Amino acid sequence: MSDAQIFHNPSCSKSRGALEILSDKGVDADVVKYLDAPPSRATLARILDAIPDEPGALVRTEDKKFKELGLRGADYTSRDAVIKLLLEYPALMQRPVVFVGNKAVIARPSEKVLDLL
Numbered sequence: 001m002s003d004a005q006i007f008h009n010p011s012c013s014k015s016r017g018a019l020e021i022l023s024d025k026g027v028d029a030d031v032v033k034y035l036d037a038p039p040s041r042a043t044l045a046r047i048l049d050a051i052p053d054e055p056g057a058l059v060r061t062e063d064k065k066f067k068e069l070g071l072r073g074a075d076y077t078s079r080d081a082v083i084k085l086l087l088e089y090p091a092l093m094q095r096p097v098v099f100v101g102n103k104a105v106i107a108r109p110s111e112k113v114l115d116l117l
Helices: 013-024 041-050 064-068 079-088 110-116
Strands: 004-008 029-033 097-100 103-106
Touching: 004 013, 013 029, 013 110, 041 079, 041 103, 097 110, 103 110
Parallel strands: 004 029
Antiparallel strands: 004 097, 097 103
16 A cells, blocks of 8 residues: 555646655655546545645636636635536646645645645
């Protein structure tokens, strides 16, 4: 069993940075490429339960796709709205999300992963 789990997007520098920090610290991480295997409703709920942030923090409101869809950040502050959006558009999930045990952080900046270690 891994020491950590990271919801990872290989094209994201913050995600790569967090993975590198985990590796440098000798932490064995289960890497979930969430764009290849989108998170389920239960997984999104688990993430929202574990991060110390408000639900809206999990949404990439500055993402080009978010703007192209004509969405407004103010509409995605509740847990249910965030889950519904991310089920339809998993690419709009803020990344990386790193779990150690039952605690998680959105590792932006990448060094935020150190809060879990």
